Each structure stands twice: as structure tokens, then as C-alpha cells.
Amino acid sequence: xxxxxxxxxLKGISKAFGPVQANRDISMSVARGTIHGIVGENGAGKxxxxxxxxxxxxxxxxxIFINGKPxxxxxxxxxxxxxxxMVHQHFKLVENFTVVENVILGAEDGAxxxxxxxxARRLLTELSQEYGLKVDPDAVVEELSVGHQQxxxxxxxxxxxxDILILDEPTGVLxxxxxxxxxxILERLKTEGKTxxxxxxxxxxxxxITDTVSxxxxxxxxxxxxxxxxxxxxxxxxxxxxxVLLQVDKTPAxxxxxxxxxxxxxxxxxxVDRIKGVSFQIRRGEILGIAGVAGNGQTELLEVLxxxxxxxxxxxxxxxxxxxxxGKHSNAQTRRARGIGHVPEDRQDEGLIMAFEAWENVxxxxxxxxxxxxxxxxxxxxxxxxxxDKMDRYDVRPPNPRLPARNFSGGNQQKIVxxxxxxxxxxxxxxxxxxxxxxxxxxxFIHKQIIALRDQGKAIxxxxxxxxxxxxxxxxxxxxxxxxxxxxxxxxxxDQNELGLLMAGVVTDSTRGAA
Amino acid sequence: MDKxxxxxxxxxxxxxxxxxALLVSGLVVAIIGESPIRAMQVMVRGAxxxxxxxxxxxxxxxxxxxxxxxxxxxxxxxxxNIGGEGQAAIxxxxxxxxxxxxxxxxxxxxxxxxxxxxxxFGAAWAAIPAYLQAKRGSHIVITxxxxxxxxxxxxxxxxxxxxxxxxxxxxETARFAEATNLPTASDFxxxxxxxxxxxxxxxxxIALLACVGVWLLIWRTRLGYEIRSxxxxxxxxxxxxxxxxxxxxxxxxxxxxxxxxxxxxxxMGEAERLVLDFVEGAGFVGIAVALMGRSHPxxxxxxxxxxxxxxxGGAELQFEMPAISREMVVVIQAxxxxxxxxxxxxxxxxxxxxxxxxxxxREAAAPRTPAE
Numbered sequence: 001x002x003x004x005x006x007x008x009x010l011k012g013i014s015k016a017f018g019p020v021q022a023n024r025d026i027s028m029s030v031a032r033g034t035i036h037g038i039v040g041e042n043g044a045g046k047x048x049x050x051x052x053x054x055x056x057x058x059x060x061x062x063x064i065f066i067n068g069k070p071x072x073x074x075x076x077x078x079x080x081x082x083x084x085x086m087v088h089q090h091f092k093l094v095e096n097f098t099v100v101e102n103v104i105l106g107a108e109d110g111a112x113x114x115x116x117x118x119x120a121r122r123l124l125t126e127l128s129q130e131y132g133l134k135v136d137p138d139a140v141v142e143e144l145s146v147g148h149q150q151x152x153x154x155x156x157x158x159x160x161x162x163d164i165l166i167l168d169e170p171t172g173v174l175x176x177x178x179x180x181x182x183x184x185i186l187e188r189l190k191t192e193g194k195t196x197x198x199x200x201x202x203x204x205x206x207x208x209i210t211d212t213v214s215x216x217x218x219x220x221x222x223x224x225x226x227x228x229x230x231x232x233x234x235x236x237x238x239x240x241x242x243x244v245l246l247q248v249d250k251t252p253a254x255x256x257x258x259x260x261x262x263x264x265x266x267x268x269x270x271x272v273d274r275i276k277g278v279s280f281q282i283r284r285g286e287i288l289g290i291a292g293v294a295g296n297g298q299t300e301l302l303e304v305l306x307x308x309x310x311x312x313x314x315x316x317x318x319x320x321x322x323x324x325x326x327g328k329h330s331n332a333q334t335r336r337a338r339g340i341g342h343v344p345e346d347r348q349d350e351g352l353i354m355a356f357e358a359w360e361n362v363x364x365x366x367x368x369x370x371x372x373x374x375x376x377x378x379x380x381x382x383x384x385x386x387x388x389d390k391m392d393r394y395d396v397r398p399p400n401p402r403l404p405a406r407n408f409s410g411g412n413q414q415k416i417v418x419x420x421x422x423x424x425x426x427x428x429x430x431x432x433x434x435x436x437x438x439x440x441x442x443x444x445f446i447h448k449q450i451i452a453l454r455d456q457g458k459a460i461x462x463x464x465x466x467x468x469x470x471x472x473x474x475x476x477x478x479x480x481x482x483x484x485x486x487x488x489x490x491x492x493x494x495d496q497n498e499l500g501l502l503m504a505g506v507v508t509d510s511t512r513g514a515a
Numbered sequence: 516m517d518k519x520x521x522x523x524x525x526x527x528x529x530x531x532x533x534x535x536a537l538l539v540s541g542l543v544v545a546i547i548g549e550s551p552i553r554a555m556q557v558m559v560r561g562a563x564x565x566x567x568x569x570x571x572x573x574x575x576x577x578x579x580x581x582x583x584x585x586x587x588x589x590x591x592x593x594x595x596n597i598g599g600e601g602q603a604a605i606x607x608x609x610x611x612x613x614x615x616x617x618x619x620x621x622x623x624x625x626x627x628x629x630x631x632x633x634x635x636f637g638a639a640w641a642a643i644p645a646y647l648q649a650k651r652g653s654h655i656v657i658t659x660x661x662x663x664x665x666x667x668x669x670x671x672x673x674x675x676x677x678x679x680x681x682x683x684x685x686x687e688t689a690r691f692a693e694a695t696n697l698p699t700a701s702d703f704x705x706x707x708x709x710x711x712x713x714x715x716x717x718x719x720x721i722a723l724l725a726c727v728g729v730w731l732l733i734w735r736t737r738l739g740y741e742i743r744s745x746x747x748x749x750x751x752x753x754x755x756x757x758x759x760x761x762x763x764x765x766x767x768x769x770x771x772x773x774x775x776x777x778x779x780x781x782x783m784g785e786a787e788r789l790v791l792d793f794v795e796g797a798g799f800v801g802i803a804v805a806l807m808g809r810s811h812p813x814x815x816x817x818x819x820x821x822x823x824x825x826x827x828g829g830a831e832l833q834f835e836m837p838a839i840s841r842e843m844v845v846v847i848q849a850x851x852x853x854x855x856x857x858x859x860x861x862x863x864x865x866x867x868x869x870x871x872x873x874x875x876x877r878e879a880a881a882p883r884t885p886a887e
Contacts, residue, residue: 333756365755
């Protein structure tokens with residue numbers, strides 16, 4: 001391979017959406033046959049830049065060079081012709097088609113499918129062998145694991161002769177071992193001369209696999225460094241613009257009385273058993289972390305405890321008093337009245353009304369609180385004052401109670417939810433994906449708040465798909481797989497590998513420890 | 516970071532839509548060989564040129580305020596109540612029942628009873644589709660439309676078989692007792708020149724009161740907060756402990772009640788008896804009124820006034836310019852509904868682009884931006 005011309009070169013790319021300058025004068029060059037990482041906080045402009053490269057958006061200014069040649073990319077067809085392939089965070093597959101049907105979709109040779117499929121099957125087999133991407137061409141996509149579905153996405157791009165692969169947060173939906181397999185595939189693709197751009201917010205992955213890394217901040221590309229010459233803390237500092245604590249500071253837990261006791265909980269939803277007999281307890285001053293790949297019953301666990309859905313079996317007590325989990329005589333408001341706070345997994349669909357102004361959101365779920373009301377009417381002035389106070393103490397920016405929720409950044413939206421749910425110091429806090437889509441600075445802040453609540457002697461149930469977060473915050477870790485708890489571990493006595501195996505439902509000698 | 520200033524959203528866009536609709540209407544009038552300018556003059560003069568015109572315009576507007584509020588309240592819960600027509604018809608039945616069966620000493624007491632019964636009957640008619648939506652997921656648009664037909668058939672049956680005056684050929688009830696007749700515009704505003712022929716009556720004030728009530732309900736009460744929350748996101752509502760079944764039911768009951776109250780204006784205030792098809796499409800116009808009024812009571816009043824003027828001006832138009840038939844007038848009204856309701860985005864998108872462009876230019880002109 002010649003290394004004379006870089007595979008991709010961007011010169012002075014700028015793009016604005018209305019008043020927001022999403023990309024400002026970005027120049028970047030990626031050598032052929034390397035893996036280049038792009039990191040940055042949410043809203044730093046990574047996705048916009050990649051969308052420009054893939055022809056979804058048109059840059060206001062700037063040029064794109066592919067293999068040294070200036071190449072305008074007005075649409076994704078042009079991107080494909082230029083040899084660029086994109087693997088999206090959310091797969092774009094037709095679930096009830098087979099692998100081979102998905103791969104040829106949009107790249108059929110003619111009106112008749114049969115010859116295309118035969119050719120595609122042959123090519124797929126070759127590609128699979130060449131790059132170690134083992135997938136059964138005739139398997140139906142919805143029956144494949146998430147990791148294999150991702151391989152189909154990659155094969156789809158290779159089938160279209162992509163030489164440059166862009167992967168957007170590829171490990172978000174994978175178990176640690178699936179992520180390892182993905183990295184091995186990427187290494188293999190690299191040695192075969194492909195160029196890979198990896199967008200991620202996980203610094204560990206950047207360190208593990210990339211050759212070079214660029215940092216984006218507020219629409220600008222602030223640094224590009226060789227991965228071997230940097231460190232996670234240095235990258236974090238470049239992303240945020242100040243020193244950040246990556247490690248959570250906390251003292252050992254001092255667990256007290258049992259706050260929450262869950263026994264043999266069952267939840268059935270949409271005709272599927274989501275929780276199949278889960279039991280655990282949480283004490284005062286303790287954080288129980290629930291690890292697991294998304295979709296293994298954690299969502300339902302939070303929702304049933306938060307009063308959003310009904311359980312089909314089991315018993316739950318709070319301070320030894322039973323909670324009505326059938327949902328007949330209770331809902332999320334009665335749970336709040338019992339001292340259960342709930343930071344939901346999805347702040348945009350559940351935790352906030354995006355069209356409501358911040359102050360209206362501060363009352364959300366607590367709108368019957370007497371201090372927010374005077375007689376039959378709501379006391380807007382009181383709510384606004386409370387909102388301003390919370391915004392001040394929880395560092396919500398901009399501190400404007402009249403701004404609609406959707407106009408805050410992800411991190412500040414989350415701070416509004418956290419302020420609302422944690423400021424009342426609930427006896428039990430349910431908190432799901434506390435830092436999903438939240439910038440590093442806000443992550444640090446939210447983690448500190450969680451620890452502080454624990455140190456006040458409150459019980460916390462933490463659900464997260466980020467193993468680092470679970471390991472960093474939890475006093476005990478339970479791993480959920482397929483609606484069951486596979487085991488409980490102390491963070492000091494386990495590691496990512498063991499948790500990863502449990503998350504994949506593997507019980508081996510090493511994981512069959514005392515629960 | 517809103518795309519447009521609020522005044523543009525609330526005032527500019529509806530005004531542009533109406534102007535566009537009138538331009539297209541003018542084109543249609545020109546095509547059939549009449550002068551659009553004269554037609555416009557006739558309409559405006561017919562609607563606003565005399566106390567007589569005002570008397571009709573405000574009378575129609577009263578109907579549209581009620582039905583517009585009904586649709587607007589449901590909109591806040593993201594429920595599309597197309598059933599105003601049927602709910603108003605059944606509301607009329609309620610008015611007739613209570614006014615015919617009790618010897619009311621004074622119109623004020625009768626009015627209170629009529630308000631209660633019209634609202635109750637309208638709400639009851641909305642309750643069944645609401646229940647089907649809340650519990651069974653049957654789409655409320657479909658069920659409320661179907662209930663319009665049932666209501667209309669029911670009204671025919673009741674008027675022919677139950678309430679028809681012995682020996683009469685027309686499907687209508689007996690006249691209500693004189694004591695229940697509402698004051699008309701000539702009674703309470705005769706000094707403004709309203710004659711006895713104008714149908715405007717006391718119900719107009721009830722309609723305005725209803726606007727205040729709806730405003731309080733939606734923006735000042737906990738129930739309104741819950742309705743709006745549910746309308747924006749039903750999952751978030753469940754998260755906040757708001758019962759979707761309860762909110763769907765209550766919202767539709769309020770909506771149906773408001774639609775039913777329209778009957779006070781026509782049945783009690785104007786006809787003074789229950790007649791067939793007295794709703795005359797006001798339930799459907801209410802949808803356009805709510806859309807145009809952006810589901811806000813003030814907007815609803817303004818939009819209702821516009822449609823009232825279109826109705827009254829349109830009637831004058833076919834009277835004064837015989838070449839413009841009744842169907843032509845309906846076309847003009849339909850164009851206004853089309854442009855203000857259905858084609859909202861056609862005006863909105865370009866206007867957003869204009870405001871965005873203006874703002875960008877303003878920001879580019881601002882001295883602080885250190886362009887490269």
C-alpha cells in the first residue's frame with residue numbers, strides 16, 4: 001500500500017444549523033490502513049462531521065479529498081462511490097430479511113433477485129473468510145445476536161467496496177466480549193488495508209485500538225495526537241477543557257437497615273416474560289449496581305419499582321412495609337409519596353416533557369405537592385422560585401427557568417431531572433443510565449451527587465450499561481441477564497471479564513461464586 | 516433557540532394563511548366572471564358593516580367558540596375530537612328535555628340548567644368514544660366520526676317519534692316557554708343598534724366565560740398540567756404518575772361538554788325549540804378554529820370571529836351577487852380551512868427560513884463574532 005496520499009483529508013469544513021455552528025473550520029487527515037478515533041462530548045460536532053463525510057449534510061465551506069483527489073460528496077450515493085461505508089449506532093437492517101437479502105438491499109444488479117442473491121452469497125462467503133467475519137448468509141437478521149447484526153452491517157459496507165469505514169459508537173449495544181470480537185475484526189480489516197474511523201466516547205476503546213485520535217470540542221477539532229503518546233486523562237482534559245476526575249472518589253459504604261427488599265419479582269409485558277424471578281435487597285447508605293446489556297430486564301425493574309408498570313408476581317417491601325406492585329392502588333405518584341425518587345433511563349421520553357419550560361419540569365411528578373399549589377390553582381411563582389434555586393445548586397446552565405427543556409444540552413437536562421428527584425433526599429433512589437449522553441463534566445457532577453446521597457444514608461438502585469460506571473459507583477454489583485440476576489459481586493472482588501461473562505449469561509467455574 | 520419569535524407564530528402565520536386563502540378565493544371568483552374586489556367588499560360589509568351584520572357574525576362566532584374550545588381542550592391531550600358535531604346535537608337534546616319538562620320561573624335559572632344539561636349530554640356522547648380509546652385503543656378519530664352519524668340519526672328518531680308536536684309535519688319540538696327565552700342583543704345592547712332580527716343572544720357571554728374557564732383549566736390547574744403532560748408524552752405521563760385512562764376520559768368529557776354547550780346558543784337562544792340539523796357543520800368548523808387559534812382561548816375567539824364573518828359575509832354574498840352560488844361560498848370557507856388548518860406548514864416552513872436567515876444576518880453583523 002502506498003502511503004503517499006491520505007485516505008481521507010478534510011480541509012476547512014464548516015457547517016452551521018441556524019445559529020448553531022456545529023463544525024468550525026475542521027481539517028483532518030487519516031492515513032490509509034489506520035484506525036483513527038474521534039472523541040468529544042455530546043454536541044461537540046462528531047456526528048455532524050461524519051454526516052458531512054457520508055453525504056447526509058452538505059458542508060457550508062470546505063473540501064473533502066479521498067485518496068488525494070478532491071471529492072465532493074453531495075449525497076450518500078456519492079459517498080458509497082467514493083468507497084466510504086458507515087456503520088450506524090442504530091443498525092439499518094430489515095429485521096425479517098436474511099443476511100444476504102439485507103446485504104444486497106439497494107445494491108441489486110437487476111430487477112430479478114435470484115442472480116443477485118447467488119452472486120452475493122458467493123461474495124459474502126469470500127468476504128467472511130477474508131476478514132474473519134463469520135455470519136450465516138441465510139440466517140434471518142432478527143434471529144442474530146446484536147454482535148452478529150453489526151457484522152452484517154460491516155459486510156454490507158464491504159460488499160459495496162467500502163475502503164473507508166466509519167463506525168459510530170459501535171460498542172454501545174455490545175457485551176464486553178462482543179466488543180473484543182469487534183475490535184479483532186477491525187484489526188483484521190486494518191491489516192487488509194482498510195481505513196477505519198471510530199467515533200466513541202469511551203476513552204478505553206480509543207486507547208485500545210486506534211492509531212491516532214482527534215479530539216473535538218464545541219464544533220472545533222482541538223487536537224490530533226498519536227494514541228501511543230497520550231493517556232485517557234489527557235484526552236478527557238482535551239475534551240472538556242479542564243482537569244476531570246475520571247475515577248469516582250468515595251469512601252467504603254456503611255450499610256444500615258434494609259430499605260428495599262425484592263422477592264421473586266416477575267414482570268410480563270407484551271406477552272414476554274421480562275423479569276423471571278428476581279430477588280435482592282438494598283440497605284441504607286448502599287449503592288446496588290445492576291449491570292447488564294440493555295434489554296435484559298433492567299428497564300422493567302426500574303419501571304415496576306417506580307410504579308410505571310405492574311408486576312405479575314412477587315413481593316416488594318420498603319422498610320418492611322409492602323408496596324402494591326400490582327399497580328391497582330398505586331402509581332408513580334404514590335411511590336414518590338413513599339419516598340422513592342426515580343431518575344428514569346430515558347430523560348427525553350420519560351423524565352422530562354421536552355416542550356415544557358424548565359420550571360414546569362421541576363414540578364413534574366410532584367405537581368400535587370402543596371408547596372407548588374395554592375388552593376385549586378398551581379402556584380407558578382413558587383415553582384419558578386424553586387426551579388431557580390435548584391438550577392443554582394445543581395449548576396444547570398443556562399440557569400433560566402423559562403427555557404424549554406429541549407433547549408438544554410443533554411447534561412443539563414439530566415441535571416434538571418437529578419435535581420428534581422434527588423433534592424428531596426428520597427429514602428430510595430432508582431436511577432437508570434444516569435450519565436447516558438451526558439458530557440464528561442456533568443458525569444463527574446452527577447456521580448458526586450449519587451455518592452453524596454448514599455452518604456446521607458439513602459439506598460440507591462443504579463442501573464447502567466456502562467460497566468465503568470457500575471464498577472466505579474456500586475458497593476455491590478448484580479448482573480442481569482434474560483430477566484434473571486446471574487450473580488452478585490463486590491466490585492473489589494471482580495473484574496470486567498467476569499462481569500462480561502455474566503452479562504452474556506455464561507456461568508463458568510470462575511463466575512459460579514457465592515451470590 | 517426557537518425558530519421564530521412567538522408573535523410570528525401566533526399572529527403572522529395565520530394572517531398570511533388567511534390572505535393566501537382569500538387570494539385563491541378571489542381567483543376562483545374571477546374565473547366565474549365576477550369581480551373579486553366587489554365580492555370582498557360585499558362580504559366585509561355584510562359581516563361587519565351594520566349592527567345587523569354584527570348580530571349574525573357574533574352569533575355564528577358564539578357557536579364556533581364553543582366547538583373550537585372543545586377541539587382545543589382535546590388537542591392539549593393530543594386527542595383529536597372530530598365528534599363536536601354529534602356532541603352538540605346531543606347537547607341540544609339535553610337542552611330540549613330540561614326546558615320542555617320543567618316550568619322554569621326565570622330565564623337565568625333555566626340557563627344554568629340548560630348549561631348543565633347540554634354539557635352533560637355532550638359529555639355523555641363523548642364518553643363512549645373516550646372509553647373505547649382509553650381502554651381498548653380504538654382510534655378516537657374514527658369513533659367520534661361514527662358517533663356523529665349515530666347522533667344525527669338519533670336526533671331524527673327522537674324528533675319524529677318522541678318530541679314532534681301532535682299533528683305537526685315538521686320534525687321539531689314544541690316552542691320552549693317564553694320564560695326561558697334568553698335576552699337577545701336588542702335587549703342587552705339595543706343602544707348599539709342591534710335590532711330584534713339579529714340572533715345574537717346572551718349565550719355569547721357564556722362562550723366568553725367558557726374561554727376564561729378553559730384558559731384557567733389548561734394553564735393554571737393541576738388537571739390542565741396533567742392534560743398537557745399527557746398530550747406531550749404519554750410515557751412521561753405514566754412516569755409522573757398520571758393515569759392515561761383517567762386523563763383521556765376527563766379531557767374528552769370536558770371537550771364533549773363544551774361542544775354540547777353550543778346548543779345553548781342555537782336551541783335555547785335562537786330557535787327556542789329543538790330543530791333538525793341545527794348544528795349545521797359548526798362541529799367541523801370548530802376543528803379549523805382550534806387549529807387556527809393554536810388551541811389557545813384567545814386564538815379560538817379570534818378564529819371564531821373570522822369564521823363567523825365568513826359565514827355571515829358568505830350569506831350576504833350569495834344574496835347580493837347571485838352568480839356566486841351557495842356552493843361558491845362553501846368553496847371560499849373551505850379554502851380558508853384548507854390554508855389555515857391543513858396547509859399550515861406550507862406557510863410555516865418558509866417563514867421559519869426567513870426568520871432564521873434574518874437572525875443569522877443579525878448575528879453575522881454583530882461585532883463580537885471573530886470570524887476566522
